[in-house]
Every structure is written in C-alpha cells, then in structure tokens.
Amino acid sequence: MFKFVLKRNFHNSLRLNSDFSHVVIGGGIIGASIAAELQEHDGNSVLLIDKHESLGMETTSRNSEVIHAGLYYPPDSLKSKLCILGKDKIYHAWETNKFQVPLKKCGKWIVAQDDTEAEYLEKVKAIADQVNVPVNYLSTSQANSKFPLIRANTAVLESPTTGIISAHDFVLFYQSRFENSDGTLGLNTKLINLEYNQGNSNYTLTVQGEEGGGEEEPMEITSDNVVNAAGVYAQEVSNLLLPEERHYKSYFAKGNYFSYSPEKPLGKITDVLIYPCPNPNASSLGTHLTFDLGGQLRFGPDLEWLDIEKADDIDYTPNPANLTKAYEAIKTYFPDITLNSLNPAYSGVRPKIYSREENMKKFADFIIKEEEGFPGFVNLLGMESPGLTASWAVGEYVKNMYHK
The missing domain is CATH 3.30.9.10 (D-Amino Acid Oxidase, subunit A, domain 2)
Known part of the structure; x- marks a missing residue:
C-alpha cells in the first residue's frame, strides 16, 4: 500500500479541511492522465489509488494499442472530440521530441x-x-x-493518422508526470466505501491496502473532490455514493x-x-x-x-x-x-453503459460529468475505445471541470 503520513499542512487547497484536494480512483490510462493534469495545477494535492501493484493492469493493458484517428463517432460526441484532440496531442508531442513513448504512425x-x-x-x-x-x-x-x-x-x-503505441510506456509517461509533481500514489489499495460529508462539503474514502499478501486495517482519507475513473469498476464505485434510485448498472x-x-x-x-x-x-x-x-x-x-x-x-x-x-x-x-x-x-x-439490446439502438458516448448534489464528484463511465487515444484530452477535460 502507499506509504504516507496524513498531515493537514501538506494540503494546499483553499479550504484546508481535507487530506487531499482530489482523489482519483482507478490507475488505468485515463485515471493516470487525470491525476497528472490535476497534480500539475498549482495548489492541488492529488492522491491516485489503484487496487493493483502497478498502474494500467486492466483495460489499459488489454487492448489493441491503436492510436485511433477519430473516424467513427458522431462529430458532436465526446468520443469524437476527445479522440481527435488526444491523437493530436500525442503526435505533436512526439514530433517535437517531447514524448519518449514508442509509437508508429502506420496508418x-x-x-x-x-x-x-x-x-x-x-x-x-x-x-x-x-x-x-x-x-x-x-x-x-x-x-x-x-x-x-x-x-x-x-x-x-x-x-x-492511425497508429500504434506502447500502452505500458504511455501509462508510465503519465505516472512520471504525476510523481514528478509530488502526487501521492497508492497502489495495492482497494476502495471500500465512499461518503459525502455535507457539513464539510468533502468526501470520506475508506480504503484497504494489501501488504505481503494480507489485508491491512482499513483507513479513512478525506478529499475535497473525487474522480471516479475506475474503468470496469466505475459503476460499482459510483453506486457506493449515489442514492439507490440513481445507481448505474x-x-x-x-x-x-x-x-x-x-x-x-x-x-x-x-x-x-x-x-x-x-x-x-x-x-x-x-x-x-x-x-x-x-x-x-x-x-x-x-x-x-x-x-x-x-x-x-x-x-x-x-x-x-x-x-x-x-x-x-x-x-x-x-x-x-x-x-x-x-x-x-x-x-x-x-x-x-448500455445493454447489448440498447447498443443496437443508440450510440454510447463517454459519460464524464459532475453528479448533481455531489459537488466535486466527477463520474467517468463507459470509458472504452477510444479511451487510450483520448486519455490526454480526457485528463485536460476533467481538469478544466475543476479549474475553468
């Protein structure tokens, strides 16, 4: 599990009433990008947690590693806009020697x-x-x-403009940015519970680490804001917080x-x-x-x-x-x-985000939104393809939700 000491004076957010300004749940390519973007913004103190021993162990490591051009999605959709913007950021950084991630613009x-x-x-x-x-x-x-x-x-x-990229090295790119900006990384850390504290307008996360093959005692962490980037677990994380009538399947x-x-x-x-x-x-x-x-x-x-x-x-x-x-x-x-x-x-x-039958009838876009009644809680659901390509743009998009 992560090793850190919770001290109020380490927190640089304006309210100083939480252990962190933001907690990002899920260390796939999208969670790592969001954490890096938020941590690089002045005044933020970000914790990134993931249940695995390293980042990018689930959907990120199990795909085609394709840099998608952005051909298939409705032009006004988030998938279209963020895919194209993410692709452009990858290639611009690569062409200007600011991106040491192996890739090939193969077409x-x-x-x-x-x-x-x-x-x-x-x-x-x-x-x-x-x-x-x-x-x-x-x-x-x-x-x-x-x-x-x-x-x-x-x-x-x-x-x-279609290409291929090393997903593993792409995650490490975000992780390096995050850690070089003094972000706190919590690996082998599972989320147990998530609650909104209306009086303090912040969140309490109960997490449990694993050390040496055994489970540690659960501990509580507070944060002004929470980003749910848990991938295949995102609906379950959301349902820990939202009332039952707003649960996602x-x-x-x-x-x-x-x-x-x-x-x-x-x-x-x-x-x-x-x-x-x-x-x-x-x-x-x-x-x-x-x-x-x-x-x-x-x-x-x-x-x-x-x-x-x-x-x-x-x-x-x-x-x-x-x-x-x-x-x-x-x-x-x-x-x-x-x-x-x-x-x-x-x-x-x-x-x-939709069943097989629903997918036959309508387009499934990314869902990236702050949940009503839960200020600072941003849900990311249905983050499938082209999530790898879009990840850099998704990170910026979420950062801009907090820092307009």
Missing part, C-alpha cells in the same frame, strides 16, 4: 467487399471530412498491387485477441492496420488485423457479451470457442489465413 485501411460496405465507407468519409480528419480512397488495383494478400473487392478507405463486452503463426511463409502481408467494415449497429469495429511495435501480427478483438453484473466476475481467459468465428471473419479480408495459424492470446473487456 490503416478500412476494406469493403461489396456495395453495402462501400456505402458504409462513404459515411465514414463524410464524418472524417466534417471533423477534418484526413482520409483518402485507394483504388482496389492500387491496394491489391501493394498488399496482394489483403482482399479488398470493392473499396479501400485509407486513414494515414454495469455491462461488459469481452474482446478476444488471437496470435498469428503462419503454417507456411507468405511473404509480406501488410504494414498498415486492416479493418473490415463493422456490422451495422455493432458494439465494436470488427475483428481487425493489427500488429505490435515489433511487427508481430495479431487479430481482434471480437465481441462477446458477458452475462455478469460485477467486474470481479470477469474471466479474462481468451475464449477458444470463438476461434472459428474469428477465423471466418478474418478470412473475408485475408483469404490465405488458415485456422491452425490462429491461437487465443489474451482478452480485454469493454466497460459498457
């Missing part, structure tokens, strides 16, 4: 195999044009000439990833990411082809809704039963793939 193709899918690409291009994200069409002959192992029967839309969509080991040499397959056109009203972008910074190909995520109500019940074991279905999906754009060349590798879980 991606979205491939259409029939006229219906080509119509979908037209809609994606219209959104891209509206939000000033560069895209361009390639002819199928150009595409087939460049990467003959990739099938694109009808159309190819290229996104040159948790929904989870698992994405399985598959490693690739070709049974025979095929030559160069691609050096851009390959995305199929997703099914209408789907909750994911389809089982796509991506690769890590070392060039190792992988496929995923697929989409598997989980029939559970609590994040503690998530089983992250990749589901081998989904392998054949993933193979059939991949084969539509990579016909030379064989079933035996794929193996279940890992999985991640998207924290959803």
Whole structure:
C-alpha cells in the first residue's frame, strides 16, 4: 500500500479541511492522465489509488494499442472530440521530441467487399471530412498491387493518422508526470466505501491496502473532490455514493485477441492496420488485423457479451470457442489465413453503459460529468475505445471541470 503520513499542512487547497484536494480512483490510462493534469495545477494535492501493484493492469493493458484517428463517432460526441484532440496531442508531442513513448504512425485501411460496405465507407468519409480528419480512397488495383494478400473487392478507405503505441510506456509517461509533481500514489489499495460529508462539503474514502499478501486495517482519507475513473469498476464505485434510485448498472463486452503463426511463409502481408467494415449497429469495429511495435501480427478483438453484473466476475481467459468465428471473419479480408495459424492470446473487456439490446439502438458516448448534489464528484463511465487515444484530452477535460 502507499506509504504516507496524513498531515493537514501538506494540503494546499483553499479550504484546508481535507487530506487531499482530489482523489482519483482507478490507475488505468485515463485515471493516470487525470491525476497528472490535476497534480500539475498549482495548489492541488492529488492522491491516485489503484487496487493493483502497478498502474494500467486492466483495460489499459488489454487492448489493441491503436492510436485511433477519430473516424467513427458522431462529430458532436465526446468520443469524437476527445479522440481527435488526444491523437493530436500525442503526435505533436512526439514530433517535437517531447514524448519518449514508442509509437508508429502506420496508418490503416478500412476494406469493403461489396456495395453495402462501400456505402458504409462513404459515411465514414463524410464524418472524417466534417471533423477534418484526413482520409483518402485507394483504388482496389492500387491496394491489391501493394498488399496482394489483403482482399479488398470493392473499396479501400485509407486513414494515414492511425497508429500504434506502447500502452505500458504511455501509462508510465503519465505516472512520471504525476510523481514528478509530488502526487501521492497508492497502489495495492482497494476502495471500500465512499461518503459525502455535507457539513464539510468533502468526501470520506475508506480504503484497504494489501501488504505481503494480507489485508491491512482499513483507513479513512478525506478529499475535497473525487474522480471516479475506475474503468470496469466505475459503476460499482459510483453506486457506493449515489442514492439507490440513481445507481448505474454495469455491462461488459469481452474482446478476444488471437496470435498469428503462419503454417507456411507468405511473404509480406501488410504494414498498415486492416479493418473490415463493422456490422451495422455493432458494439465494436470488427475483428481487425493489427500488429505490435515489433511487427508481430495479431487479430481482434471480437465481441462477446458477458452475462455478469460485477467486474470481479470477469474471466479474462481468451475464449477458444470463438476461434472459428474469428477465423471466418478474418478470412473475408485475408483469404490465405488458415485456422491452425490462429491461437487465443489474451482478452480485454469493454466497460459498457448500455445493454447489448440498447447498443443496437443508440450510440454510447463517454459519460464524464459532475453528479448533481455531489459537488466535486466527477463520474467517468463507459470509458472504452477510444479511451487510450483520448486519455490526454480526457485528463485536460476533467481538469478544466475543476479549474475553468
């Protein structure tokens, strides 16, 4: 657990009535970004707590590590605005040598195999044009000439600002900023309870640490403000505080990833990411082809809704039963793939705000809001993709909620 001594004179907020000005719950990529932004603002004293032994151990470490361009989301949505702003901040810092996080601006193709899918690409291009994200069409002959192992029967839309990044190093970037600004990091620290003290207009958090494999005695911490960035646990954290009639229900969509080991040499397959056109009203972008910074190909995520109500019940074991279905999906754009060349590798879980049925009917945006009646308590719910790309912008967005 974190080691610190609570002293009132260490607190620099205006009211001086709490141990910290802000507590950020959840040390994934988004929580770490928010904590760094808040701690760097003059006068703040921020505590970042996470239940794991290091930051970024859940959703952050279980995704495609893609820098998304911002093509798919309604232009007025938070997902669109924060994805594009976050992407731009990443690339600007990288291009000006202010960002030592490994990344590659590799680009991606979205491939259409029939006229219906080509119509979908037209809609994606219209959104891209509206939000000033560069895209361009390639002819199928150009595409087939460049990467003959990739099938694109009808159309190819290229996104040159899509990239890949080391999620692990990205989290460390935020952690370094936070700790270099004298933020307090509480690892192996689980939130037990959260209460609003109306008289003092602050919050009491009951936390419990783990040391040497055993649980420590719970302790209470007070804070003027609380940020709930708990990812798959965010609804549960929110429900500790809000009255029952305002409780949120948790929904989870698992994405399985598959490693690739070709049974025979095929030559160069691609050096851009390959995305199929997703099914209408789907909750994911389809089982796509991506690769890590070392060039190792992988496929995923697929989409598997989980029939559970609590994040503690998530089983992250990749589901081998989904392998054949993933193979059939991949084969539509990579016909030379064989079933035996794929193996279940890992999985991640998207924290959803709507059920499977609701997701078919409406767009699920990020929820980032101060809860009415609980001043200084900011909820972040449904922080799924493009959360990694958007994280820097999300941190600034939350900071600006407190410091307009």
